[in-house]
Amino acid sequence: MANRPDPPCWRFRAMAPSEPNQNPIQGEFFSAHLPERFIRESVQNSLDARAGPKPVTVRFTISGSNGAVPGERADRYLTGLQPHFEAVMRAESANAERDSDRRRELQGREALLKGPLPFLVVEDFGTKGLLGDITANDIQARGNDFWGFFRSIGISPKDEDAGGSWGLGKWVFPDASKLNAFLGVTLRAGEQRFLLMGQTMLKLHELGGRKYPPVGFFAAGSDEDDKDWLPMPVESAGLPSDGGGSGEPDAACFVHAALSDFGLRPDGDAGTSVVIPHPMDELTDPTNLARAVIRQYFHPIIAGDLVVEIASPDEPGRRIDAATIVDEAHRTGDGAEDDPEQRAAALIRVIELDKWGQRQEDGLVEADARRSKPAIAPDQVESLRARYREGRRLAFRVWSKVGGKANSFKVFLEGDDSLAGGHDYYVRGHLQIPQMDYLTRHHARALIVVDNTSDLGHLLRDAEGPAHEKWRADAPRLKEKGWPAAAERVREVQNAAARILEALAEKPADVRRDALSDLFPGDTGGRRGPGPGRPRPPPVPPENRFSLRIDRVPGGFRLKPAGNADPSGRTFAVRMAYDVARGTTKTAFSRFDAGFRAGYPDFSLRNGQLHMQSEDCEADVRSENELHLRVRGPDFSLGVTGFDERDLVVKVLPLVGEIAASPEAEARAP
Structure with missing residues (x-):
């Protein structure tokens, strides 16, 4: 067995040759700007751990450069991380050789491992801390919050009443750090010991001829070999021997030194503290944090369930609660927000x-x-x-x-x-x-x-x-x-x-039943036939006729050519609605129109609810359930998915001035 250093350190388990290669993809699930998703996920975790009827208080502390941990003490929190981090940065820089700005940024990150350590701390109070057996590592450890926070990805131990449920929200903590790492300290309700552990989420990398996974842990020293090693938290014991002094603390007092260095949990109340070393720049602006807090959590703040405090060396502290939230909203302003609902x-x-x-x-x-x-x-x-x-x-x-x-x-x-x-x-x-x-x-x-x-x-x-x-x-x-x-x-x-x-509403919107009669000369839910004074369209010569095909696919349909005629250059109107148990195609479209007029259409092509995939054609969305299709090539294809389990009616007709299809394409698809 390899000898491990007694002090805590960062450690990665070398991979076996047979293990699959996989990089983390959790970030793909989160589209909001970093301050928004950081606030959203961190506060949600705290609210889910609420200990009783008193409000949860979440405190954000920005150290700034003046409050950073000095370099001689910062090393103790980075031991073991440096070679792995540098290996990833070198590989990333090589991949970014054509992007000089990105390469300089990656090279600059390597320098962060030396010198002072600025940080951002998130602490909650009025919570239970990370409860559960710290030695457990089961496939599903229901109710074990310590396991869920440090030892699971994509699996949540939370019950049905919790806000979170996917086990991916903690991704925001390494994502918030320029070192892609964080430290967590928890004091559990009913206990007197602090537990400290850390996690980093890098990328698959090689070091010294061996392959390592993206995930590494800051944990207590161990004599176990890699294949048997389970990362265990560093536990506090007794009073600190040298506190946050310049010397290296022994293992028993390491946690107390960390509490002093990062200013954690001064009152000794139960809860969890997360330290983000070298936070991303947008998270060091207290206005960004305050704005995100108000946008994401105005409801529990008003209800008296949540209080948020933000401390920064650059301004007086902020306290956002039911009494101050309006003043703080004025203070934060709009930022660069384009969405009028979020101003x-x-x-x-x-x-x-x-x-x-x-x-x-x-x-x-x-x-x-x-x-x-x-x-x-x-x-x-x-x-x-x-x-x-x-x-x-x-x-x-x-x-x-x-x-x-x-x-x-x-x-x-x-x-x-x-x-x-x-x-x-x-x-x-x-x-x-x-x-x-x-x-x-x-x-x-x-x-x-x-x-x-x-x-x-x-x-x-x-x-x-x-x-x-x-x-x-x-x-x-x-x-x-x-x-x-x-x-x-x-x-x-x-x-x-x-x-x-x-x-x-004072009066329901009027229904103009023949509004689409020019666009859809067939039966569209309006009057039948061309109507008084309207000439019927001339018959289409057989040599100019072409046909289209509508195939069913999971969650929608796919439109393709059928027959020998080439539809290239043609433009069609494609209209869709959910089928009805009783009635005709006309009834289905009438029902969709009624829902649209009332402000709640069954679906919408405009709000991202549906997804389109096109080949050799262009789709121009014209309304919630209508698009115009311009065919570019004889082998075109248009797929529309994202519908629910109900059957779907799809109607395709040529636009005015186009040569008519024969026959008019219409289909029902689940």
């Missing part, structure tokens, strides 16, 4: 709406999310419409059913004629779900709040991806968990505010 003025308006809504428990109006029921009871519509017309806010308890059991969620509304389009915000438990936009046709602001502990909250959590940014009606985990009618439940919540606003 300070819009956030302040939804904060005020949320504050009002959380006081309305006894004044909620009953509503129904199911399409088979009216959104609002008919005898209440007129009085509610009058209140809405007067500019008064409205609060609803909206009912749905999950597995036959009644579930409800809340919708808070206010009209705002200054809005170019509707603004809607969705919250599940404490977590905002930001990438949804279903309130486009009304000058109104809506906040939809779902109880995370309800069956509906559990279903919606399974409709989210790893970044928890969107509810997808076709999410694979909905089927894996066996949720009944899951797609319909997701759409009900997404469209609830739009249905209520449509019921409150």
Whole structure:
């Protein structure tokens, strides 16, 4: 067995020749800017570890250069990391030989291993710490938070009521560091010892003729060989012998030295602290952190469940709580934000709406999310419409059913004629779900709040991806968990505010049934035939006829040529709708149009919900369910996927001025 140094160090397990090569891809699941995803994931972990009724406090501390750990003490936290980090940087630099800026950046990172160590600390208070058996490394260690934080990737030990569920959110911690590493210190409820361990997420690399995986650990010294080694945390014992002094502490006092060097947990309260060495530049601006906190977590802050503190040497400390959140939103401003819903003025308006809504428990109006029921009871519509017309806010308890059991969620509304389009915000438990936009046709602001502990909250959590940014009606985990009618439940919540606003509208939108008669000369749900005074189109010569084919594919359809005629240069209108159990193609398109006019279409080609793959053709989206297809080559192909499990009706017709297809292409696909 190899002799290991007694002090803690960074260590990588050499790979066996038979092990597959794999680089980390967790970052591909997170699209938000770094401050947004860093705040989102770190605060979510803290809220999930809440210890009792008192609010969770999350404290961010930026050291700056003056508060950095001096170089003579910084080495103790980097021992063993340097050769592996440099090997990765050299390989990355070689791959970036044509990108001089990227190469200089990578080479500059190597210099970070020498000299002072600036840091960013995230600490939570009012939490339980990382509970669980520190020696466990099972395939699934349910309830073991220590295992989930340090020893699992893509597997979560959290229960159904938690905000997170994928086991990938901790990726933000190495991603936040220029060294791709972090240290974690936890004091668990009911214990007197601190536990310290670290993790780095680099890339597959070679060193000294051996191959190493991306993941390495900062852990206690061990005499075990690589193949038997399980990284174990460094445990505190007794009082520090030399604290944060210049000498090297012995193993028993190492944790106390770290607490002193990084200023961790001064009051000795249970919770977890994460140290980000050499944080990315955008995370050293306290305004960036404050802005992200307000955008992502205004709801639990207003509810009194969360307090966030930000300390920086460059400004007075910030405290964001229910009393100060509006002032802090003014203070942070808009930044470079293009999304009008995320600008300070819009956030302040939804904060005020949320504050009002959380006081309305006894004044909620009953509503129904199911399409088979009216959104609002008919005898209440007129009085509610009058209140809405007067500019008064409205609060609803909206009912749905999950597995036959009644579930409800809340919708808070206010009209705002200054809005170019509707603004809607969705919250599940404490977590905002930001990438949804279903309130486009009304000058109104809506906040939809779902109880995370309800069956509906559990279903919606399974409709989210790893970044928890969107509810997808076709999410694979909905089927894996066996949720009944899951797609319909997701759409009900997404469209609830739009249905209520449509019921409150002064007059439903007029239906112009022949509006598309020129574009679709066949039966499109309008009047049959060409109509009075309209000449029928001339017959198409057989030699100019060509046909198209619609194939079923998982989650959608694919459009391809059929027959011998070449459709190159032609342009078609492609229209789609979900099929109906009773009725014709006309009924299916009429139902989609009705949903669109009400502000809650079944799907949309415009909001990223559907995905298109094209070859030798161009697709121009013209509406939620219509695109124009320009064919460039005889072997063209257009695939559209992302639909839910319902059958789909697809209609393809030539645009005005084109030679007609024969026959008109129409198909149903699941």
